[in-house]
Amino acid sequence: MIIERVVLGLDISTSITGYAVVDIDTNELMCYGHIDLRKTKCMFDKVEKVKQELANIKTDFNITNIYIEQPFTFFNSGGSSAQTMATLQKFNGIISWICYSLWSFKPNYISASQARKTCNISVPRGQKAKQVVLDYILNTEKKFSIQKTRNGNPKPESYDRADAIVIAKAGAIKEIENEKNLKRME
Numbered sequence: 001m002i003i004e005r006v007v008l009g010l011d012i013s014t015s016i017t018g019y020a021v022v023d024i025d026t027n028e029l030m031c032y033g034h035i036d037l038r039k040t041k042c043m044f045d046k047v048e049k050v051k052q053e054l055a056n057i058k059t060d061f062n063i064t065n066i067y068i069e070q071p072f073t074f075f076n077s078g079g080s081s082a083q084t085m086a087t088l089q090k091f092n093g094i095i096s097w098i099c100y101s102l103w104s105f106k107p108n109y110i111s112a113s114q115a116r117k118t119c120n121i122s123v124p125r126g127q128k129a130k131q132v133v134l135d136y137i138l139n140t141e142k143k144f145s146i147q148k149t150r151n152g153n154p155k156p157e158s159y160d161r162a163d164a165i166v167i168a169k170a171g172a173i174k175e176i177e178n179e180k181n182l183k184r185m186e
Contacts (some may be wrong), residue, residue, distance in 0.1 A: 006030065008057060009066075010066070010095070012068060012098075014088060015156075016034050016035070016036055016038065018032070018160030020165040021063070025176075030169075031057075032143075034164075036051050046091070047095070056110065065105075065108065066105075067171030068092070068099070069112055070111045071088045089166070096110065110167060113165075130159045131159075133162050136166075
């Protein structure tokens, strides 16, 4: 069976970039994974690793839409420094351009909170969003599994994979909503 309409969701980071592919019509998770960049120090080498993985995804799936999690654009207490935020913005822009050059269409951007809201994931006050998302994906996606550290905690890439799945699923939902809105306007 050939799937005609597929969303690629990306959770871009200079340490671990998560990705997920979701069928637009069924919202079924087709694949997910991560690109571990923690041991790669050079920005250009990081970009090349992500580019190669995206090229592999391109050969395996008929990607029709790309959704990328928007990086943070504001400071919060205990958050990232200006240098870290600038580096993330730069990396996000480069990966966005690579997506555009590989698929010849512009990616869409969605905030993490908007993606969670679209997928009906609510984060109770005082809880960490990444843990809530991971638990949600573990409980709702049969295909999703994680590995744990020797201390029994989820390995760091588990969170990036789960975030990418939420981005991709939110993208699929948004595409269906856009189609319905277009039909109403006709």
